[in-house]
Each structure stands twice: as structure tokens, then as C-alpha cells.
Amino acid sequence: MSAKHFVDDPTHAVLSSLHSLTLTNPSLLFDESNKIIYRHPSSLSSTRNVSLVSGGGSGHEPGFSAFVGSGLLTACVCGTIFASPSAEQIRKCLLHRLPADSQGTLIIATNYTGDVLNFGMAVEKARAMGKKVAMVVVGDDVGVGRKKSGKVGRRGLSGTALVVKICGALAEAGVGLAVCARVGSLVVENLVSLGASLSRVHVPGRAVQEAKDEEERLGLGLVEIGMGVHNEPGCEKVITDLPGLVQKMLAQMLDIGDKDRAYVKLERSDGTAMLVNNFGGVSNLELGAIVTEVIAQLERDYHVKPRRIIAGTIFGSLNGPGFGLSLLKLADTGLGPGKSMLELLDAPTEATGWSTSIKSETWEKDYKTGTESKEVDESEVKSSNLKVEPKLLEKALKSGLGRIIAAESEVTRFDSVVGDGDCGIGLKRGAEAILNLFRNTDMSDDAIASLEKIVQVVETSMDGTSGALYAIFLNSLAHTLRSQDTSSATPVTPAIWAKALGLSLEALGKYTPAQPGDRTLMDALYPFVKVLQKTGNVKEAADAAKKGADETKGMKASLGRSVYVGGKGYEEVPDPGAHGLSEFLTGLAEGLLG
DSSP: OOSSOSOOOHHHHHHHHHHHHHHHOTTEEEETTTTEEEEOGGGOSOTTSOEEEEEEEESSTTTTGGGBSTTSBSEEEEEEETSOOOHHHHHHHHHHSSOTTOSOEEEEEESOHHHHHHHHHHHHHHHHTTOOEEEEEEOOBOSSOHHHHTTTOOOOOTTHHHHHHHHHHHHHTTOOHHHHHHHHHHHHHTEEEEEEESSOOOOTTSOHHHHHHHHHHHOTTOEEETOOTTSOOOSEEEOOOHHHHHHHHHHHHHOTTOTTTOOOOOOTTOOEEEEEEEOBSSOHHHHHHHHHHHHHHHHHHHOOOOSEEEEEOSSOOTTBSEEEEEEEEOOOOSSOTTOSHHHHHHSOOOOTTOOOOOOHHHHHSOTTSSOOOOOOOOOOOOOOSEEOOHHHHHHHHHHHHHHHHHTHHHHHHHHHHHSOSOHHHHHHHHHHHHHHHHHHSOOOSBHHHHHHHHHHHHHHHOOHHHHHHHHHHHHHHHHHHHTTOOSSOEEOOHHHHHHHHHHHHHHHTTTOOOOTTSSSTHHHHHHHHHHHHHHOOHHHHHHHHHHHHHTTTTOOOSSSTHHHHOSSGGGTSOOHHHHHHHHHHHHHHHHHHO
């Protein structure tokens, strides 16, 4: 194992990965010596159907080895990482791994020199032996324009997956070789793709320093538009944000005024399908954000609303931190009902690499008609007779919240040592949300009504464990305050607050076993409440909270994420949650007394 890969031997990585496909889909077989994944003869709906074959260098998983299965490929021939399979491998697939009585074989290859030459050579050898073979070469990239690509033409990118899917569904339906090849070419003619990446990928087996050099080659903060799936340089390096990046990419793909790249002209009436392809290193969280931005700009700037949206890792580039966009104009196949491009994309498949599971009827149903459910707000607060001075309450809370915001970097530093580094940001987010409430809402003299408004903000702005603890405690505080309500207007005294806080502390104990000494925010909350109950002095209570928080330095955690982090960092910093709370309570006391 290396610093970059669990499997450092590239040959072992490829063979093991291919073998895994037979474990996740029992209808597949693996010819290890020729790196061929192919369907078991008994899994074929008809041996007369056109056989569909694709392939290329490994490293693009799930494309195309995981596309073998009913409704997609009959076989896939794989090379080593980023290198085309040999003509001999492909020839053996055509002669020995496909049904002998098939109507013919359609090969789909990406437009890279090695793939075109080796698949082409195998095609000619098979034809010389009397086999009926056709070949569709996919070039969908617009990153390299007509002038630069010259006679080579467009590179093959993620749009190849759409060609394979449509032709695979046709073959499964029993359509002949000539028609499958014609529709495959039609798809290519109506397809545009473009990639972008934050860095190069690292290939297993190469030196760690080489990996570092690859990562640094692009430059910090830059994104490369037009990058290929084999680390090929793109057409432009820019510093931009996601909306700016998507805007540039869609312009290259769809600007009909760009004569060098205008490959497909879209009219408003044209149907489309959009594929947002993860190169392999983009988190699903970010990929979702990318999809949202792409679709929003398509509709806003181009009046294009794709009828199908496919997102995921379809045609990868190892661990590449990038993505590709492929837009398909849904041209008429001329084959009638059941065989439109849209229906062929929706057709079922058992190939594990094609993860889309939404049925045609689900896409086509109009979900905007009919009765839409409306939220009913049942949380209207009942008024109370417990009164506070609104300006004093707001002044005290602003003082405490201001200290939380000022302490964010410090709390984050502490949490980065003993936790996951999000405590300070979470507390700051909640504090800023409450301050925003004060800016937009006039607080009343009703203590419970004011507290309920704050509780609602905490519940919606703070997440994670600390957010839940604060929400439980504050909800309980509102409840226990109401239990002390009177029939006439009554100022909320320190004694009333202390009693309510004590009962809320007990309520919180139902949901967490945390106690003082466990290195949690309870080390600050518990002494604050207890001292306030005993003395009625907010300053003394806040000082006790600070003392409790400081004493967590060197205290070993019994609860929370710090338990799993380990190490000796806890000896040098206090508990982040306790420290953040003590800052708030100190500021609260200052605001009340200052």
C-alpha cells in the first residue's frame, strides 16, 4: 500500500477490479488472460441479437467493464490503465466470447488513436474471417475545437456512455446491426461533452513524488477546462467559482456563434438529456451542487430543460477531482414507438455500472398538478405573564453572542485538535442567526414568547450534536418557565430563571448521559446553573462556567467525537463546546451588568 492507493500494483488492481464484476453480477464471466468481461451465454435473451462490444484502457470505471449486462454490452475488452487493449485481445473477444449465431457485432470505441487502431485492426481481421462487424467511433469533446483537433477529430468523453446505453437497448430489442450502427452514429452527431478538473489524477504504481508533481502542476486555485480523461491538458485554466465555471462550460458546448466548437444546434423545441459525470474524486455532496447549478443555468440562459438528468460516476478517470458535462439532443431515430432515444435511455439493464433507476413513467408524470401539501404551523406561542425588559434581554444576548462569534477561530482550533473542527463554525452560525432575528424582529416583553422565537432559530440554524443539545435544553427551558407562569404580569427574577434552568438541566439528562467530568459542554453548563441556583448572581455563575470549561484541559473525554480521535491533544486544549458556552455565558453576564 502507498500513500495514494490501497492497491499499488497496477496490474493487480486492474485484474482484481475486473474479477469483482463477476462477484457483483453472477451472469458475467472473466477471461483474465485477455482482460475480457462478457455475458454468460445462458444470460442472453437471444443469441441472435446483435452483440455489443466496447472497451479501452482501464481507469475509467465503471466505464466500460461494468456496462456489461442485459440491456447494455455483451462484452468489454480492457487494456492496462489508460492504455488501449491490443488488437489480439479484441480479436479473441470477437471470435470466442460472443454468440456464434449473432446477427453481427457492433463495436463502440472512443476516439483515441490507440483505441481506433486496435479495435479497427480487430474489426478487419474479424471481417476477413467472415464475421459481420460494424464500428462506431465516439467523438463528443468540445474542449478541443475543429482547428486544433484537425484530422483526428473530437476526443471521446463521457457521452460515450449514452451511445452505449442507447445501442445496447436497441440490440436487446432485437434490432439489426445496420440500424444499431446508424443510431449510434446519430447519437454521436447530436452529442457534446466537456470536462473540467481541479487537478491531475494519480496512477497506481507511480511514485508518490510524481503524484505530488501532478497535483501541483495545475496550480493552486485554478481549474482546467477541457481536461481529458487521461490527464491530457485542457483548453483553458481559470480562477472562478462554480457558477462561473459552469457558465464557461455551457458556453463552449452550446454557443452557436463559436464556429470552432458549435457541433450541435439546439432549438427551444428540442428535447435533451443531460449527463453530469463524476471523474471519480468529487464527493456526492458536491456533485449534487454541480447538478443543481448546471440545470439552473441551462434553463435560465438557454431555455433548455433536459427531459432526463443522469448524474454519477459513469465514465471515470481514477481519482480525478473533476466532472464532465454531456448534453444529448434527442434526435428522431426513425424507429417509431418504443425506440426513441429517450425510451432507449430509460430501457432496463442489469449492468451494475448504469445506476439510473428512474422509470419512464416517473419522469413523464406531471407532479405539479393536483393538490400540493401545505405546511400547517401549529407552533404559535401562547402568551404568558412572565415579563422581561426587551432591550436588556437583547443587550445581554447580543453581548454573549458577540463573544461566541469572536471566539470562533479559537473554538475551531480546539475542535480541530480533539474533534472534527466544526464546533466553532456551528456555534457562530447559530449566533449569527439569532442576531439576524434581532435585526428583523422586535422582541416582546413576554419572556416565553421571546425565548420561543430564539428556540426556532436555534433549531433551524444549528445542527450536529451541540445543536440538538441546545435545542432540547432551550425547549425545556421554555416549558419550565411556563410552569411558573402567573395570572398577572410578573417580572422574571434570577430565582425564576434559576429554577427553570435547573429543571431544564434535569430534562437534558434524559437524552444524554454527560455529566461534569466527561469533557463536554456540561462542564460549563452544570456549574453555571448550580451557582445561579445557590447565589442568584449571574457574574458568579458565569465565572463558575469559565472555571469548569478551563478545567477540561487535560481531561480525557468519556463522550463525544473526542473519544474516537485519541492522541494527546486533549492535554493542551479545553473542550471546545464547554469553552464556547462559557464565552457566551461570560458575555451574557457582562451584558446584564455592564
